[in-house]
Amino acid sequence: MRVAVVGAIKSGKSTFVNTLFGGDYLKRGAGVVTSIVTRVRIGSGLRAILYLKSWDEVNREIDQASVLLPSNSQSGETQPFDIRREKDRQVLSAALDDLAADQLISNDTRSAGSVLLECCLNGYERVRELVEADQRTVIFENGRFPEHRDFVGDDAMAVYLKDIQLEIDRSGLGQGVEIADCQGSDSPNPLHLAMIQDYLMMAHLTLYVISSRTGLRQADIRFLSMIRKMGIMDTVAFIVNCDFSEHESLEDLIEGVRKIEADLSVLCPEPKLFTFSALFHLMAQMEADLSPRDRDRYAHWCREAEMVAFADRERSRFEKFLEQKISREKSHLLLKNHLERLEIVAGGIGNWIAFNRDLLARDVNGARELADHAHRQQGRLDRLKQTVKNAIDGALLHAKRDLKSAIDGFFKEHDGGVVEGVVQFVRGYRVEMERYSENLKAAGFAKTLYMVFQEFKQAVDAHMAETVNPMVINFIRSREKILAEYLDEIAEPYGAMIDEALKPVTAAVNDEKNDQRRPRSTIRVGPELETIRKTAGLSLPPAAATMRYSAQIKTEAVMRFGFYKLVNLVKKALKKTGDKAHGEQFLALASGIKRMKRETERSILFHMKDYRENIKYQYMLKLADAAASALYGQVQDRFRHHGADLSRLVDLMGEERLDKEKVSASLAKMGEASSVLQEKISNLRNDLEQLNG
Incomplete structure (x- = not known):
């Protein structure tokens, strides 16, 4: 079962995912330009699997980003660009250096194309031994697990990443559940939005994180409108990630949540909404490992008794919702689609046993x-x-x-x-x-x-x-x-x-x-x-x-x-x-x-x-x-x-x-087992219907 965690940049998505697994595993505040979907699952130990692009994929991206780049277009080269060639890197570097600073700005943000080109050049020497002609994986396990953060958090390295999967040896949401920390929905790079869309197509549940500090912004409205066009709004639940330091009182927080709910109702009638602090709950889970500064901040928040009690109730309500949703979806995915087939097979086995017993009699x-x-x-x-x-x-x-x-x-x-x-x-x-x-x-x-x-x-x-x-x-x-x-x-x-x-x-x-x-x-x-x-x-x-x-x-x-x-x-x-x-x-x-x-x-x-x-x-x-x-x-x-x-x-x-008697005795045992199996299947079907009812 796949769960997508989406929301605007700095809304607290990575902190929220860390909260689900009870530890600071994901890089928080990863690069805006080249961050990717980070998939997290339960495993037997700490393991980060990084899937790297091939050289052909990297060169294709550079080709697309350098269309109409003046120096590149006049280089006289007729063969395709290859970043592994020093001459090509020099041409690209000269072309970028030749552009004035204001020519690297597009719609008040850095041009996604020029940033990608710069990152590819800056990261080349560090990844040249890792990237290959075909796609390759790099694995950081156990003590080396934290090293994946450096790869993800550095734009010059992350631009060479195709995908990343983390395995964590904690209970989390249980086996068979994957949580995906997606890029910011307001990323200036449309390619990031397309990557999110690919995962949303596979997701069974989408958790949209909204910061209580900013509320619902234009970028959120645009992204949620896109989700509605995709026809998957019924899979979305909303998390209002509250920052206790930004609200004078519980009443102030609740008033802000009401406004967010009213805004959401325009796009999603009766939205499923939960309000709590991802960072506060993460700190509570990691209290013994907090830095002195974080320990002071956590202690200060603990004194906000009313807001903490409210957040605890909301967190419990969310956990109950999530547990039920996962149980229902997993049972649907793992059981419902196959129980009818199993019942047919079990019934067929029963008939086959009965037929052969009669034959032997x-x-x-x-x-x-x-x-x-x-x-x-x-x-x-x-x-x-x-x-x-x-x-x-x-x-x-x-x-x-x-x-x-x-x-x-x-x-x-x-x-x-x-x-x-x-x-x-x-x-x-x-x-x-x-x-x-x-x-x-x-x-x-x-x-x-x-x-x-x-x-x-x-x-x-x-x-x-x-x-x-x-x-x-x-x-x-x-x-x-x-x-x-x-x-x-x-x-x-x-x-x-x-x-x-x-x-x-x-x-x-x-x-x-x-x-x-x-x-x-x-x-x-x-x-x-x-x-x-x-x-x-x-x-x-x-x-x-x-x-x-x-x-x-x-x-x-x-x-x-x-x-x-x-x-x-x-x-x-x-x-x-x-x-x-x-x-x-x-x-x-x-x-x-x-x-x-x-x-x-x-x-x-x-x-x-x-x-x-x-x-x-x-x-x-x-x-x-x-x-x-x-x-x-x-x-x-x-x-x-x-x-x-x-x-x-x-x-x-x-x-x-x-030996008719021996074979008949074996068939009789098989018949009894078949009847028990059919009864179990029938009971499972009834339980599943009640669960989904």
């Missing part, structure tokens, strides 16, 4: 007659099995046609398709030309164009992350549901039909004492879709894939055909004076921006077409195949225990080479 002629009867029925069952397979195959073809049509319609470039929305955003993007007046004079055309492109790309990436990705995710979830419902609807009548067809076979056993529990008639894959997806090794293209359009932007296409011409225009303009020169510079920049947007639009169309085909052929259609195969597997389960060839057993009986 007869003389040779009677046994042969029963075997012949079973053999005649088997041919009928084989024909029915083929009929069901043909029906499922036909349904699969129809489902695939519908999937192809729906996916093509969703990604169409016109008439309201998701791609059209991106194209309209690109075309409608407005550049405030006056902002770049000083840059044109001081830095020149090429550097100013790079600065414009960085801001433009940041805006497009944010649009992709906040608008396009939630729409794609919601669409795919809905198509998965439609696919499962359609296949289940096709298969549903066959469950009862198969049970009816099996009656003549089981009716041949006239032993009332062996009246086994009948298998349930339902055959369906809907509840098992997640398991089917994992078994087939299928996963959606990552959300960040929508932002890789820039890899298709050919710098030469923008620069070679327009750059030098525009540079000449600028040079001529600089020789002139007054408003005429100023106006011609702006005309040159406007022409460059127009070309940049046109090339970006072309790249987005090309990339989104590739993304569409990837979703269609590498995910949805393969999922349809896997679901249909699983459905037919359930059909085979119904028939399997009747397919045995009994002729050998009858021959052994005729040759008196079979």
